[in-house]
Amino acid sequence: MSLSDYIKFMRATKGGVTPWEIADATGLSSKDVHLLEVKHRRMGEDDAMLAKLAGYFEVPVETLTARRDNFRKRLTAFLSERQRTQEPVTLTLESGETFPGTVAWFGREALALVPAGGDPEAPLVIQRAVVAAWH
Amino acid sequence: MNRLKLIRERKSLTLAQLSARTSIPLRLLSDYESNIQEISPAHVKALSKALWIKPEELVPAEIAAPAPAGADGAASAVRPPLPGGSPAPNPLPEAPLNGGLPPAAGAPAPAIGGPAPGYGAPRPYAPAYGAPRPDGLRPPRPAGPLAGGDLGRGPRPPSRGRREPVVMPATDGQITEIMRLAARLNLSTEELESQFGRGIDNITRFDAREWIKKLREDALAKAPPAKVHFGQWPGLRDDREAVYLAEQRELRAPFRVVLFNGQVFHGRVADFTPYTITIEEDTPGGAEQIVLRKLAVAYYQRTGTGGGPAAAAPPAGEAKDIAPFAGPGAPAFVAPGAAPTDASAVAEPAPAAKAPRARAVKAKAAPAASDSGAASGSEGAPSAAAGGEEPTV
Numbered sequence: 001m002s003l004s005d006y007i008k009f010m011r012a013t014k015g016g017v018t019p020w021e022i023a024d025a026t027g028l029s030s031k032d033v034h035l036l037e038v039k040h041r042r043m044g045e046d047d048a049m050l051a052k053l054a055g056y057f058e059v060p061v062e063t064l065t066a067r068r069d070n071f072r073k074r075l076t077a078f079l080s081e082r083q084r085t086q087e088p089v090t091l092t093l094e095s096g097e098t099f100p101g102t103v104a105w106f107g108r109e110a111l112a113l114v115p116a117g118g119d120p121e122a123p124l125v126i127q128r129a130v131v132a133a134w135h
Numbered sequence: 136m137n138r139l140k141l142i143r144e145r146k147s148l149t150l151a152q153l154s155a156r157t158s159i160p161l162r163l164l165s166d167y168e169s170n171i172q173e174i175s176p177a178h179v180k181a182l183s184k185a186l187w188i189k190p191e192e193l194v195p196a197e198i199a200a201p202a203p204a205g206a207d208g209a210a211s212a213v214r215p216p217l218p219g220g221s222p223a224p225n226p227l228p229e230a231p232l233n234g235g236l237p238p239a240a241g242a243p244a245p246a247i248g249g250p251a252p253g254y255g256a257p258r259p260y261a262p263a264y265g266a267p268r269p270d271g272l273r274p275p276r277p278a279g280p281l282a283g284g285d286l287g288r289g290p291r292p293p294s295r296g297r298r299e300p301v302v303m304p305a306t307d308g309q310i311t312e313i314m315r316l317a318a319r320l321n322l323s324t325e326e327l328e329s330q331f332g333r334g335i336d337n338i339t340r341f342d343a344r345e346w347i348k349k350l351r352e353d354a355l356a357k358a359p360p361a362k363v364h365f366g367q368w369p370g371l372r373d374d375r376e377a378v379y380l381a382e383q384r385e386l387r388a389p390f391r392v393v394l395f396n397g398q399v400f401h402g403r404v405a406d407f408t409p410y411t412i413t414i415e416e417d418t419p420g421g422a423e424q425i426v427l428r429k430l431a432v433a434y435y436q437r438t439g440t441g442g443g444p445a446a447a448a449p450p451a452g453e454a455k456d457i458a459p460f461a462g463p464g465a466p467a468f469v470a471p472g473a474a475p476t477d478a479s480a481v482a483e484p485a486p487a488a489k490a491p492r493a494r495a496v497k498a499k500a501a502p503a504a505s506d507s508g509a510a511s512g513s514e515g516a517p518s519a520a521a522g523g524e525e526p527t528v
Binding site: 123 | 374375377395409429430432433434435436437
């Protein structure tokens with residue numbers, strides 16, 4: 001899960017607080033919080049900002065900083081390359097589950113993985129937000 | 136008198152243009168035309184070359200070569216300056232008043248210094264208004280190369296008829312692009328030429344344009360560009376998940392949907408939006424539709440072919456509860472409107488218990504919140520999924 005998706009998820013777990021409410025509570029700019037969530041590139045270079053967000057969401061700051069490298073464009077590039085070459089991939093979800101297979105297609109929100117030996121007509125559709133690691 | 140002005144005007148040239156052609160200063164050309172100065176031999180050559188005439192046409196022979204001085208010097212081309220230092224009057228004969236050409240070389244020129252017509256005396260060439268002009272007064276037309284107004288270019292060559300269209304060969308850039316596209320399509324030169332029926336060395340620019348167009352279409356059909364579009368709006372053709380779900384909805388294929396917290400649902404895809412999936416479960420009491428927010432969905436997979444009964448009844452033990460965040464930082468879902476969980480609840484993993492139906496529905500609704508402002512992200516994931524509100528746009 002990218003930092004953007006994680007911020008979005010944490011907002012949902014907190015009852016759907018808005019960026020404005022987060023800004024009021026943390027002293028951050030609501031625009032920065034919003035950009036942190038919607039951007040696809042690497043974000044969150046400001047450790048102080050992440051520390052404030054971690055304090056607001058009551059999670060260790062490492063849970064935020066560790067997700068900076070899992071930005072969405074990086075996953076997109078990986079999926080695009082593996083879809084083109086049809087090399088097998090292994091996706092690890094946030095739940096700890098691991099799914100090997102080949103990329104059938106991918107979109108903005110989800111990807112289709114054909115498990116090894118599985119039916120190509122019945123791929124496993126995984127939401128991109130739950131992908132924790134890939135190789 | 137030189138004919139510079141006359142010829143220049145017949146050639147439709149301005150003094151500036153002639154100056155540019157000959158590199159003779161404009162002022163000097165003006166002096167030449169006004170006969171203030173004689174045209175130097177070097178300039179005669181340059182002017183005749185620029186005007187495409189012979190030098191003797193520009194400066195008649197009797198002017199170019201000074202006439203022998205008479206006894207009193209009246210017939211000399213250049214009158215000596217007056218004793219008072221005033222500029223000498225124009226020694227050359229004036230042009231006829233009726234606009235005709237000056238007398239050609241060899242024609243008798245009026246005597247310089249003769250009696251000028253007095254004031255009120257009739258002009259020699261001015262006939263009465265409406266009266267025919269006497270033939271004897273018409274100035275003779277110049278004979279020789281100036282006749283016909285062609286200024287020595289001679290008769291017009293016979294017309295070549297309709298000009299044939301110019302066939303331009305293909306440019307190097309077009310050939311390079313054709314070869315690049317052929318390499319992309321794995322086509323050899325022979326295959327390329329046989330496909331188009333012409334040799335690549337003999338194609339015209341127009342042909343090359345058509346070839347490139349055709350080859351580009353073939354290349355696009357064979358291998359679409361792998362460009363990944365970001366920020367596409369959900370529901371478009373490029374939204375592969377929407378395309379897939381639409382196909383499965385038509386097939387009424389059974390699905391197994393696993394939520395983020397590990398809860399499992401079985402049913403057919405009844406409907407979907409960019410932010411939700413509605414599945415239809417077969418229950419003893421009838422079909423039940425459950426709306427699952429995509430943010431709560433981890434993955435789903437088709438479990439059978441379409442058209443058959445939905446796999447409503449999950450196998451025993453199929454439903455499993457997977458903690459979405461194993462570890463100390465695992466968050467817990469909070470129902471909309473409920474108070475945020477305390478730190479201890481956040482620190483503990485989600486309960487790994489089999490989720491009953493009521494909890495399952497609650498879980499899928501849990502991420503829903505009242506934030507619609509987050510949906511304004513242009514390139515982000517549908518933020519409204521986090522907020523629980525679908526965008527109105």
